[in-house]
Amino acid sequence: MNNKKIIVAGLGHGGISAAALLAEAGFDVTVYEKKKEGTLGYDWTDIFAPKALEFAGIPMPPEDKFEYKEDMTFFAPTCKKGLRQHVPQDQLEIKMERRDIYEHLINHALSKGVRIEYECEVLGPIMLGNRVAGIKTAKGDVYGDLVIDACGMNSPVRSNLPEYLGIEKSAGRDDKITIFRAFFNKASDVEVEAKFKVMLFAGGKKGVSWVASEEEHTDLLVGRFEDFSKEELYEFADFLRESNPRLGTEIVRGGQFVEIPVRQPLAVMVSDGYAAIGDSAFMTVPLIGSGIANALKASRMLANAVIADKNCEFTAKTLWSYQLEYYKKVGAGLAPLACGRRALLNLTPEEIDYCFESGMITESDITMGADFDNVSKLFDGDPKDLVNKIKTLCKDPELVKKLLPCAAQIGKVVTTCAMMPKKYNKDRVLAWSKVYIYSFK
Numbered sequence: 001m002n003n004k005k006i007i008v009a010g011l012g013h014g015g016i017s018a019a020a021l022l023a024e025a026g027f028d029v030t031v032y033e034k035k036k037e038g039t040l041g042y043d044w045t046d047i048f049a050p051k052a053l054e055f056a057g058i059p060m061p062p063e064d065k066f067e068y069k070e071d072m073t074f075f076a077p078t079c080k081k082g083l084r085q086h087v088p089q090d091q092l093e094i095k096m097e098r099r100d101i102y103e104h105l106i107n108h109a110l111s112k113g114v115r116i117e118y119e120c121e122v123l124g125p126i127m128l129g130n131r132v133a134g135i136k137t138a139k140g141d142v143y144g145d146l147v148i149d150a151c152g153m154n155s156p157v158r159s160n161l162p163e164y165l166g167i168e169k170s171a172g173r174d175d176k177i178t179i180f181r182a183f184f185n186k187a188s189d190v191e192v193e194a195k196f197k198v199m200l201f202a203g204g205k206k207g208v209s210w211v212a213s214e215e216e217h218t219d220l221l222v223g224r225f226e227d228f229s230k231e232e233l234y235e236f237a238d239f240l241r242e243s244n245p246r247l248g249t250e251i252v253r254g255g256q257f258v259e260i261p262v263r264q265p266l267a268v269m270v271s272d273g274y275a276a277i278g279d280s281a282f283m284t285v286p287l288i289g290s291g292i293a294n295a296l297k298a299s300r301m302l303a304n305a306v307i308a309d310k311n312c313e314f315t316a317k318t319l320w321s322y323q324l325e326y327y328k329k330v331g332a333g334l335a336p337l338a339c340g341r342r343a344l345l346n347l348t349p350e351e352i353d354y355c356f357e358s359g360m361i362t363e364s365d366i367t368m369g370a371d372f373d374n375v376s377k378l379f380d381g382d383p384k385d386l387v388n389k390i391k392t393l394c395k396d397p398e399l400v401k402k403l404l405p406c407a408a409q410i411g412k413v414v415t416t417c418a419m420m421p422k423k424y425n426k427d428r429v430l431a432w433s434k435v436y437i438y439s440f441k
Contacts, residue, residue: 014278014295015150175263
């Protein structure tokens with residue numbers, strides 16, 4: 001076994017997957033997690049692209065542990081016009097119990113020689129000069145040659161790094177979405193045309209909601225880009241029941257509020273002795289907060305960079321290829337979506353209705369948006385179709401005023417991502433990161 005010690009702070013999906021790859025390559029890898037064994041994961045299902053498992057070298061789970069997700073139907077605020085995805089069979093996401101996902105990833109990592117220390121809260125980084133040399137935990141200090149930060153959006157490692165490293169410490173309120181999700185009892189057996197309804201600004205509330213009709217329950221998700229109370233939630237759920245008769249009033253599973261990052265990826269993900277992954281690096285899709293597949297793909301990219309460092313220096317310079325590859329294959333497509341999310345929040349419900357009903361947004365667009373393995377495709381397309389969309393947009397001058405700045409910002413962000421330094425130089429990277437961060441202001 002390689003005598004170089006790798007610390008994984010937190011049992012995030014990307015962290016445990018990277019741990020498996022590195023342990024398989026011979027490194028001494030230990031994961032430190034504050035929760036008890038067997039308690040990870042919310043009491044609900046999650047969806048992700050199964051190709052990400054293959055990319056990360058993880059086998060598919062047993063067939064009785066997952067099913068393929070229904071195509072979603074998206075509705076504008078009035079809920080009059082629905083646009084249904086038509087996702088090809090080979091691009092369908094799978095749906096699994098969140099706890100089963102963790103169990104599958106953890107068992108795979110353990111089989112590769114990874115050690116996991118549960119009930120060990122990570123408190124922050126240990127710095128030796130300019131290098132991250134380990135982590136402070138509730139059980140004492142732990143030193144290692146590389147710290148992989150998988151502690152999530154509010155990571156105590158990232159948020160306590162020195163300012164001079166140039167790594168953003170936190171997500172602003174506008175960069176995260178508050179989610180309430182629960183499985184309610186099925187109130188009736190009435191047939192529904194759209195089994196998986198995703199609603200934008202339903203009831204005039206700025207956010208995203210879904211109502212998914214299952215055999216034994218109805219899955220309700222309410223997401224807002226602001227805090228909201230249980231009282232507001234119950235009132236909103238009553239509003240949704242008017243058009244969703246299968247949505248009962250009794251919570252049978254879940255019923256939690258959580259926060260998820262919905263912003264552009266971290267500007268700088270690495271420093272000497274440190275690499276962020278998953279929610280710690282803000283790798284979620286900015287429109288909806290889905291991030292498991294991106295974290296799994298990032299685990300392979302990070303492992304490749306670590307294994308390629310023959311001298312095991314694990315510096316920002318040797319780890320930079322990880323960030324470069326992630327942005328090339330994933331991040332450069334996610335970043336413009338962060339601009340789109342902000343533009344969406346600036347629209348009125350009536351303007352969103354117009355986008356749906358006028359044909360500016362089509363079922364083809366909705367389907368393409370489901371392929372998060374190739375998010376950059378969202379910015380390709382038929383030039384004739386684009387011209388028609390522009391003509392339709394121009395019929396609403398107020399909408400033009402709101403969307404033109406977004407288009408300009410997207411252009412700036414795409415250009416900035418393309419200008420990311422190909423080789424690591426601290427001054428150049430920090431200068432680039434400032435431009436990148438500013439381009440989202």
